[in-house]
Amino acid sequence: MKRAGFTSIWLPVALLLPQLSIIAIFFYWPAGWAVQSSFYLQDPFGFGSTFVGFENYTDLTANSEYMRIAWFTVVFTALVTFFSLSIALLLAVKADKVIRGAKSYRTLLMWVYAVAPPVAGFMGIMLFHQHTGPITDFFKALGWDYKILVDYNSTATAFIIVSVWKQIPVNFIFFLSGLQSIPRAVREAAMIDNRSGVRRFWDITFPLLAPTGFFLLIINITYALFDTFGIIDTLVKGEPGNNPMTLVYKVYMDGFRGNDLGGSSAQSVILMVLVLVLTVFQFRLIERRIHYS
Amino acid sequence: MAQVKLDGVGKTYPNGFEAVKPCSFDIEDGEFVVLVGPSGCGKSTLLRMVAGLEDITAGSLSIGDRQVNDVDPADRDVAMVFQNYALYPHMTVRKNIGYGLKNRGTSAAEIDAKVQDAAKMLDLGALLDRKPSQLSGGQRQRVAMGRAVVRDPALFLFDEPLSNLDAKLRNQMRIEIKALQRRLGVTSIYVTHDQVEAMTMADRIIVLNGGEIEQIGTPAEIYHNPASKFVASFMGAPPMNLMDAQLENGEIKLNGSAALTAPAKQDYTGPVTMGIRPEDVVIDAAGPTPFTIEIVEELGAHRLLHGRLAGHPFTVHVGKDTTATTGEVKLQINPDAIRLFQPETGKAI
Ligand SMILES: Nc1ncnc2c1ncn2[C@@H]1O[C@H](COP(=O)(O)OP(=O)(O)O)[C@@H](O)[C@H]1O
Ligand SMILES: [Mg+2]
Numbered sequence: 001m002k003r004a005g006f007t008s009i010w011l012p013v014a015l016l017l018p019q020l021s022i023i024a025i026f027f028y029w030p031a032g033w034a035v036q037s038s039f040y041l042q043d044p045f046g047f048g049s050t051f052v053g054f055e056n057y058t059d060l061t062a063n064s065e066y067m068r069i070a071w072f073t074v075v076f077t078a079l080v081t082f083f084s085l086s087i088a089l090l091l092a093v094k095a096d097k098v099i100r101g102a103k104s105y106r107t108l109l110m111w112v113y114a115v116a117p118p119v120a121g122f123m124g125i126m127l128f129h130q131h132t133g134p135i136t137d138f139f140k141a142l143g144w145d146y147k148i149l150v151d152y153n154s155t156a157t158a159f160i161i162v163s164v165w166k167q168i169p170v171n172f173i174f175f176l177s178g179l180q181s182i183p184r185a186v187r188e189a190a191m192i193d194n195r196s197g198v199r200r201f202w203d204i205t206f207p208l209l210a211p212t213g214f215f216l217l218i219i220n221i222t223y224a225l226f227d228t229f230g231i232i233d234t235l236v237k238g239e240p241g242n243n244p245m246t247l248v249y250k251v252y253m254d255g256f257r258g259n260d261l262g263g264s265s266a267q268s269v270i271l272m273v274l275v276l277v278l279t280v281f282q283f284r285l286i287e288r289r290i291h292y293s
Numbered sequence: 294m295a296q297v298k299l300d301g302v303g304k305t306y307p308n309g310f311e312a313v314k315p316c317s318f319d320i321e322d323g324e325f326v327v328l329v330g331p332s333g334c335g336k337s338t339l340l341r342m343v344a345g346l347e348d349i350t351a352g353s354l355s356i357g358d359r360q361v362n363d364v365d366p367a368d369r370d371v372a373m374v375f376q377n378y379a380l381y382p383h384m385t386v387r388k389n390i391g392y393g394l395k396n397r398g399t400s401a402a403e404i405d406a407k408v409q410d411a412a413k414m415l416d417l418g419a420l421l422d423r424k425p426s427q428l429s430g431g432q433r434q435r436v437a438m439g440r441a442v443v444r445d446p447a448l449f450l451f452d453e454p455l456s457n458l459d460a461k462l463r464n465q466m467r468i469e470i471k472a473l474q475r476r477l478g479v480t481s482i483y484v485t486h487d488q489v490e491a492m493t494m495a496d497r498i499i500v501l502n503g504g505e506i507e508q509i510g511t512p513a514e515i516y517h518n519p520a521s522k523f524v525a526s527f528m529g530a531p532p533m534n535l536m537d538a539q540l541e542n543g544e545i546k547l548n549g550s551a552a553l554t555a556p557a558k559q560d561y562t563g564p565v566t567m568g569i570r571p572e573d574v575v576i577d578a579a580g581p582t583p584f585t586i587e588i589v590e591e592l593g594a595h596r597l598l599h600g601r602l603a604g605h606p607f608t609v610h611v612g613k614d615t616t617a618t619t620g621e622v623k624l625q626i627n628p629d630a631i632r633l634f635q636p637e638t639g640k641a642i
Pocket of ligand 1: 312
């Protein structure tokens with residue numbers, strides 16, 4: 001049999017070039033630029049800049065507001081990731097029982113995924129509206145004096161609920177196809193070996209879903225850290241004031257509203273390092289325990 | 294150990310398809326019963342109803358003295374071996390075998406001892422810490438067997454457990470499974486579409502066709518006295534020769550040509566389908582029936598002569614000492630071996 005191959009190096013290079021240049025132009029170049037400008041203090045009016053070494057970084061750690069936002073980001077990311085994964089898993093397990101093999105339902109359930117983050121934000125504004133929002137009414141009925149944009153916790157709750165809602169369909173689809181790819185006979189063998197459906201889930205189904213879960217964990221943390229920007233921006237209508245915000249939103253506020261490019265760049269670099277550390281940590285610690293069949 | 298009783302057990306799937314027509318039979322304690330039939334005839338459905346993996350939509354099923362129609366699969370005291378082995382891919386062989394015991398409240402020490410025993414019995418000792426992905430097909434098959442054996446259940450269920458193995462391994466495992474079942478004395482139901490497996494392994498064979506039982510009997514009964522044309526042509530390789538004929542005054546007339554003497558007791562007159570096994574015919578220059586050999590199939594220990602008899606395709610089985618070449622010969626047909634069937638219903642006369 002003849003092995004297909006390239007006769008010269010130039011064709012593969014040419015085929016890879018568009019992808020590589022996109023990565024270079026949109027990822028490495030701005031990243032390098034951010035690292036560089038994080039060591040400078042920019043004149044707010046654009047007249048030159050001064051080298052300040054690590055001052056932008058030390059300023060941040062001393063800044064109590066920054067630390068508060070960092071803490072909020074950690075809590076926000078943890079909650080969004082936890083709830084969007086667990087609710088999606090629960091829904092997928094329930095749906096899997098009903099629709100073994102029926103693919104058309106899957107597409108229907110996928111639709112929420114097509115909603116753009118700012119649109120999700122707008123729906124959030126309506127649902128959480130201080131006077132007319134049904135969720136506001138619901139919280140009030142429960143005895144919580146719910147005031148979005150006025151009360152810190154109220155706003156934070158809205159962020160979390162909208163972000164979770166937006167992410168559930170993606171997780172759901174992945175979990176559902178993960179569940180449906182577990183061979184029927186394996187589940188049946190387990191039914192003969194173990195009466196308890198809950199125990200079967202934790203002993204058999206969950207470990208076999210772990211690769212999917214691990215992949216989604218990374219996707220969801222990244223989502224909560226970065227992609228919730230549009231939701232937050234829409235909900236606070238571009239004016240966060242005393243409301244909570246995430247680190248990414250803070251980068252934007254300081255860099256583009258506050259014109260502190262040096263400080264904003266330093267924050268970006270910290271975020272990049274954070275993602276790097278998280279990724280290494282996840283692969284080292286978690287992936288090793290996962291069975292890939 | 295237990296006997297199994299099916300009383301009018303049938304299955305209609307939710308889409309309205311009746312995969313198993315209501316059927317009744319008993320399986321004795323320690324008996325090895327093989328359900329055989331072509332693909333799609335409802336064998337797996339029937340077995341899965343016994344396992345509890347499929348609801349029973351008609352009739353009553355008992356294992357031991359207990360009616361189990363509504364009993365959970367885990368509580369029926371059955372163990373099943375699946376076609377694709379259905380091992381838990383994330384567990385080691387040890388855990389795969391022990392999982393069913395763990396969930397039945399067996400102590401860790403006892404599980405360990407039983408797993409060791411099963412592993413020794415199935416020659417799995419060296420593989421206990423491997424994952425299924427690190428095993429060959431035959432080894433996976435053994436693990437699946439181990440998972441069933443270790444529980445010491447009342448009933449073994451096998452759903453085409455050998456069909457994913459190559460021919461050599463299949464022959465070997467066939468003997469091993471049978472020997473194991475004999476040794477343990479556990480009542481077993483074994484599903485296969487392979488008539489050789491059915492003939493060699495079964496104490497009793499149940500032949501299924503289109504969701505209905507065609508015949509129940511020992512391998513010898515099924516082979517020598519098939520209850521229908523279907524059984525005659527399904528069981529045996531090569532199958533029984535079947536030819537349309539006319540029965541008059543105790544004589545069978547094939548296409549107006551040679552007349553044969555039919556089994557004496559026949560007082561039936563009219564069209565019949567005549568059946569004769571290829572080995573119940575001998576080549577004899579003095580014989581009454583002309584046969585044209587078209588192809589000689591050399592099989593080492595014996596030969597199959599394919600050709601035409603009175604215009605019908607016909608096969609003759611001869612020993613390795615009988616030489617044969619293509620062309621015309623004369624046959625002697627053993628009249629006691631002739632079986633007659635009704636042409637329309639296919640039932641034996
Ligand atoms: N869930 C189902 N719904 C409807 N029909 C089914 C279902 N499962 C199997 N069947 C049909 O029932 C018949 C018997 O199936 P099965 O018992 O698997 O056959 P076998 O094991 O003998 O090959 C087949 O015609 C099959 O298409
Ligand atoms: Mg089958």
